[in-house]
Every structure is written in structure tokens, then in C-alpha cells.
Amino acid sequence: MKDTKITDTIKYIGVDDKTLDLFESQYLIPNGISYNSYVIHDNRIVVMDTVDKRKTEEWIENLTKEIGNKTVDYLLISHLEPDHSANIKLLVEKFPNMKLVGNKRTFDMLPRFFDIDLSDRQVIVNEGDTLDIGKHKLQFFMAPMVHWPEVMVTYEKTEKVLFSADGFGKFGALDTKEDWDCEARRYYFNIVGKYGDQVQQLLKKAMNLDIKIICPLHGPILKEKLEYYINKYDIWSSYKPENKGIFIAYASIHGNTKNAIEKFVDILKNNGEEKIIVTDLARCDMAEAVEDAFRYDRLIIASPTYDAGLFPCVEDFLRHLKHKNYQNRKVGIIENGSWAPVASKCIKEILDEMKGITTYNTVVSIKTKLDSSSIEKMKELAKEVKE
Numbered sequence: 483m484k485d486t487k488i489t490d491t492i493k494y495i496g497v498d499d500k501t502l503d504l505f506e507s508q509y510l511i512p513n514g515i516s517y518n519s520y521v522i523h524d525n526r527i528v529v530m531d532t533v534d535k536r537k538t539e540e541w542i543e544n545l546t547k548e549i550g551n552k553t554v555d556y557l558l559i560s561h562l563e564p565d566h567s568a569n570i571k572l573l574v575e576k577f578p579n580m581k582l583v584g585n586k587r588t589f590d591m592l593p594r595f596f597d598i599d600l601s602d603r604q605v606i607v608n609e610g611d612t613l614d615i616g617k618h619k620l621q622f623f624m625a626p627m628v629h630w631p632e633v634m635v636t637y638e639k640t641e642k643v644l645f646s647a648d649g650f651g652k653f654g655a656l657d658t659k660e661d662w663d664c665e666a667r668r669y670y671f672n673i674v675g676k677y678g679d680q681v682q683q684l685l686k687k688a689m690n691l692d693i694k695i696i697c698p699l700h701g702p703i704l705k706e707k708l709e710y711y712i713n714k715y716d717i718w719s720s721y722k723p724e725n726k727g728i729f730i731a732y733a734s735i736h737g738n739t740k741n742a743i744e745k746f747v748d749i750l751k752n753n754g755e756e757k758i759i760v761t762d763l764a765r766c767d768m769a770e771a772v773e774d775a776f777r778y779d780r781l782i783i784a785s786p787t788y789d790a791g792l793f794p795c796v797e798d799f800l801r802h803l804k805h806k807n808y809q810n811r812k813v814g815i816i817e818n819g820s821w822a823p824v825a826s827k828c829i830k831e832i833l834d835e836m837k838g839i840t841t842y843n844t845v846v847s848i849k850t851k852l853d854s855s856s857i858e859k860m861k862e863l864a865k866e867v868k869e
């Protein structure tokens with residue numbers, strides 16, 4: 483049986499989903515995802531968020547096992563996205579005396595998701611308010627746009643537990659044995675990455691709290707080395723590179739641009755570069771490419787010219803970066819074009835829409851395949867990248 487104990491009085495009732503094809507209809511989740519939900523036992527029983535409708539039955543079973551014949555007094559709504567809110571109506575009907583705890587925005591938005599009259603069942607909380615349920619005191623902090631406008635986090639003062647909503651979440655079912663960083667980083671940049679400033683504001687609030695446990699809405703409950711995870715969030719949300727390294731994102735129609743990238747990697751290695759990561763944008767997981775662009779301090783983009791523009795997957799990659807607020811990096815450009823190369827111009831135009839992006843002076847322009855002149859340019863670019 484799964485261990486549901488977080489503390490003696492706080493229990494996990496969430497569920498794993500290992501059969502969903504794409505999370506949010508866009509992200510690959512090879513090891514599934516968890517929809518986390520919690521029960522706090524006290525004079526009043528509180529449920530912290532519901533789960534996705536795909537897992538209603540299992541979640542209700544978990545809840546019933548946890549509370550038996552008792553009734554739920556409060557359902558706390560941290561976030562209205564359907565992977566957490568899908569069962570609000572069901573719970574409202576199951577427990578007629580249960581109150582819903584949310585902020586003004588929660589209740590403004592809730593009727594857009596459910597046709598239920600909640601006028602006499604709302605507990606509207608504001609920044610810093612506390613709900614006393616016995617030994618436990620729940621304090622609320624607004625976290626707008628981490629990742630929706632109504633998001634709030636809850637700090638349980640007695641056991642020092644932060645219920646962090648989507649923050650500190652991770653792809654992967656809870657029984658997945660894998661490194662936290664990799665899938666938490668891919669999750670962060672693709673889901674919350676656009677809202678770095680808002681995450682920074684939330685971190686400032688968290689710094690004033692004595693936190694012993696972090697309970698996110700996805701992924702493992704964090705009980706140790708919390709400063710490690712908080713430090714990662716600080717780096718990611720301030721758009722600073724996490725690691726030194728060159729991330730090369732390329733596409734190649736018939737293999738010539740790929741050959742050029744292989745040559746460029748040799749040149750970089752000869753120049754003493756230790757960390758070079760190469761991805762083929764036509765075949766990779768786009769979310770991972772986005773993650774790596776944020777992770778490393780330098781980015782090289784290589785694209786063939788296609789239909790007098792960019793090769794589509796390269797344009798898609800750049801649009802993803804723009805969406806996610808990619809900023810404060812130095813980017814190198816390699817283009818290919820057999821008769822009228824325009825890829826570098828198109829890449830530059832999209833990069834110019836982003837904040838704090840500069841490009842290296844050297845642009846490598848290949849006319850179908852490498853020749854002595856384009857190899858020389860690559861050496862110049864490699865030199866600039868090193869400086």
C-alpha cells in the first residue's frame with residue numbers, strides 16, 4: 483500500500499496518471515504525472531485541491547479511505563486549472579455542509595468552470611489571512627500567474643508545511659525513480675517559465691516563512707534539502723543560466739546542416755569547450771529543447787532556409803522561446819541556403835522580439851554544404867563563443 487503519510491495529521495490522497503498521452507495536450511510525460519491532493523485532519527477536516535477528472539474514482543476512494551464516515555469541512559482551492567479542480571462540483575454535492583476556500587479571483591472564475599450556486603458556501607481569503615481549523619492554522623499567500631491569476635499558496639503554520647500549488651511541481655508519477663532536477667526543470671520552463679517575475683515575488687514571500695515540507699500539486703513531496711529546490715527556483719525564475727555549456731539546436735532537411743553541426747562541434751571541442759549539447763529540432767521533444775535553451779549560458783541556432791523563410795520546426799522553437807520569455811542570453815546563428823539564404827535574417831528578427839538577447843557578430847552562412855570559407859566562419863564563431 484502506498485505511503486500516504488506526510489505528517490501524523492496531513493495525508494496524501496493524490497493519484498498517478500500513467501496513461502495520459504500529452505499533459506496539457508502538449509507535453510510528453512514518459513513517466514506519467516501525479517495530481518496531488520491532501521487531507522488535513524483536525525477539528526475541521528480540510529481537503530487541499532481535487533484532481534483531474536481522469537482519476538476521479540481513485541481519488542474518491544483515497545479520500546474515503548482517509549476520512550471514513552467523517553465529513554469534509556473545507557475544500558481549499560489553490561488553483562482552478564482542471565487538473566486540480568475537476569472534482570469541485572462532485573465534492574460540493576457529496577458534502578452539503580462543506581465550505582470552499584479561495585480568493586476573490588477564485589470565486590470570480592469558478593462559475594466559468596461549474597454551474598453551481600456557491601453563494602453561501604464561499605470563504606473568501608485575502609493575502610496573509612489565516613484559517614484556524616484547530617491545531618493547524620492555514621495562512622494564505624496570493625501567487626498570481628504562478629501559473630494562473632487565481633493561484634494562491636497555503637502555509638500551515640504549526641507543522642510548517644507549504645502547499646505550493648504548481649510551484650515546485652514535476653512531471654512523472656510519484657513512483658518514478660528519477661532525478662528531480664531534469665523533469666522539474668522541463669516542467670518549470672514550459673509551464674511556469676513565462677512568469678519568472680511572479681515566481682520571484684512568491685519566493686520573496688516564502689523567504690519569510692520557516693518551511694519544513696513543500697507539498698506541490700504535481701510530483702514528490704519535498705522534505706529535505708529545501709534550500710536546494712528553492713535555489714533552483716531562484717535561478718530559473720531570474721532567467722539566469724544554470725550551467726555553463728553550449729546548446730546547439732538545429733534542423734537539417736537532407737543532412738548538410740547536420741554535417742555542418744558535426745564539424746562545428748569538432749571545432750568547439752578543439753577550442754576546449756567541455757559541455758556541448760546538440761539537438762535535432764525536427765525529432766526532439768520541443769519541451770526539452772526549450773528547457774535546455776534556458777539551462778545553458780550559450781545557444782546556437784542552425785536552420786536551413788525553407789520557402790523563403792525558416793524551416794518550420796526552427797521557427798516553432800523560436801516561437802516557444804519567445805512565449806516562455808527567453809531572455810538575457812547570447813545566441814549564435816548558422817544558416818544554410820542553396821540559392822537565397824534568409825534563415826539568419828529570420829532568426830534574428832524573432833530574437834529581436836525577445837528581451838536582452840544579443841547575437842554573436844559572426845554569422846555562418848552555408849551554401850548547401852560546408853566549404854573552406856564557411857569552415858573559417860565557424861572557427862570565428864567558435865572563437866567568439868569562447869570569449
Ligand code: FEO
Pocket residue numbers: 561563565566629630648699700
Ligand atoms: Fe497543474 Fe496549472 O495546473
